[in-house]
Amino acid sequence: MLFDELQNMKNKALQSIESAVDKKSLGEIKGEVFGKNGALASLSKGMRDVAPEDRPKVGALINEVRNVLEAKLAQKEEEMARKELEERLNSEKIDITEPAKNCERGALHPIAGVIDRLTDICVNLGFSVVEGPEVESDYYNFEAMNIPKNHPSRDMQDTFFINDNILLRSQTSAVQAREMEVRKPPFKIVCPGKTYRNDSDSTHSPVFHQMEGLVIDENVSMADLKSMLTIMMKRLYGDDTEIRFRPSFFPFTEPSIEVDVSCPTCHGKGCSLCKGTGMLELLGAGIVNPKVLEMSGIDSKKYRGFAFGFGLDRTAMILNSIGNIRYLYRNDIRFLNQMK
Numbered sequence: 001m002l003f004d005e006l007q008n009m010k011n012k013a014l015q016s017i018e019s020a021v022d023k024k025s026l027g028e029i030k031g032e033v034f035g036k037n038g039a040l041a042s043l044s045k046g047m048r049d050v051a052p053e054d055r056p057k058v059g060a061l062i063n064e065v066r067n068v069l070e071a072k073l074a075q076k077e078e079e080m081a082r083k084e085l086e087e088r089l090n091s092e093k094i095d096i097t098e099p100a101k102n103c104e105r106g107a108l109h110p111i112a113g114v115i116d117r118l119t120d121i122c123v124n125l126g127f128s129v130v131e132g133p134e135v136e137s138d139y140y141n142f143e144a145m146n147i148p149k150n151h152p153s154r155d156m157q158d159t160f161f162i163n164d165n166i167l168l169r170s171q172t173s174a175v176q177a178r179e180m181e182v183r184k185p186p187f188k189i190v191c192p193g194k195t196y197r198n199d200s201d202s203t204h205s206p207v208f209h210q211m212e213g214l215v216i217d218e219n220v221s222m223a224d225l226k227s228m229l230t231i232m233m234k235r236l237y238g239d240d241t242e243i244r245f246r247p248s249f250f251p252f253t254e255p256s257i258e259v260d261v262s263c264p265t266c267h268g269k270g271c272s273l274c275k276g277t278g279m280l281e282l283l284g285a286g287i288v289n290p291k292v293l294e295m296s297g298i299d300s301k302k303y304r305g306f307a308f309g310f311g312l313d314r315t316a317m318i319l320n321s322i323g324n325i326r327y328l329y330r331n332d333i334r335f336l337n338q339m340k
Helices: 003-020 021-035 039-049 054-089 110-124 150-158 171-183 222-237 290-295 314-320 333-339
Strands: 135-137 166-168 188-197 209-215 241-248 253-262 278-289 303-310
Touching: 003 021, 003 039, 003 054, 021 039, 021 054, 021 314, 039 054, 039 135, 110 188, 110 209, 110 222, 110 314, 171 188, 171 209, 171 290, 171 303, 209 222, 209 253, 209 314, 222 241, 222 278, 222 303, 222 314, 253 303, 278 290, 278 314
Parallel strands: none
Antiparallel strands: 135 166, 188 209, 209 303, 241 253, 253 278, 278 303
16 A cells, blocks of 8 residues: 555656746645655655565665655756756847947056056166065164154155154155165166155145165166166157256265156146246156165175166156146046046
8 A cells, every 4th residue: 555655656746846847846846745744754654554574665665766756856956957047048148249338448547557667667677676565664764764863854754653663654765775685786676656745735645656766786887877767768758858967965875866857748848737947857866875785784895876766646647747646546537537
């Protein structure tokens, strides 16, 4: 009797599984067969009425029915999943040959573009690109650059101090100080990155970007510095760019110079960008002070060096004829669209 009931239940369940049209109906069949009060559980309870000598056969048949139905359910679930995926692929298919609508072309931010251009120029000239921490110690930011405490030149940099010894770096020269301690001459490095000063107007921002370069080798001279800067500026602004060098002062270089270039907008004729002078002040540079070399463990009697540094924000403003530095940080989509 139980044998017949098991066979009938199996055949009926197989037909139901085969005719199921979705996951919901398949789940209902699964509950009816394998649930706590399902058909298989009910028939299994009838084992107590089976003669002891027949119980092994009935138990084997119950396991066989369970295995057959579980396999059929798994097969049906797989078929439904495959069919559902095929339907989704067909319904969501995109014709990639059809022209896209309202497709806008992006562009690099002006500062990111300048960093890429200058980095490529410096790498082609043999420089290695290095980075350093933006939260810096007073030693690397100032003292290692020959700017001791209470030095007048610190007044030029309104620094964001976290405590007496920790600050937001006011110049990427701190990276040079760190690299001079671990590198053995000769070497050429350039370090782009963010810097911070408590300064804000149409041409200054509390957060801005610098790129500084350093070359340490034997017999380095001011002529090497001037020739390298001339190459860099012409590659950046064009072959017709005129370069002017003026004496200046920086604590970490001696002698020091400032570099002007002819205005790329008016080509030296005079305009609002260059305030009618035809020239733009661009960067500072000089021969590395021997004291800076000695503090970093480099023999100043054997090696010399030159360094240069300039603001990337100002460079981006010059190259893109941007009149106010705040435009670079407002994230105004109308302004950024002009950079395409």
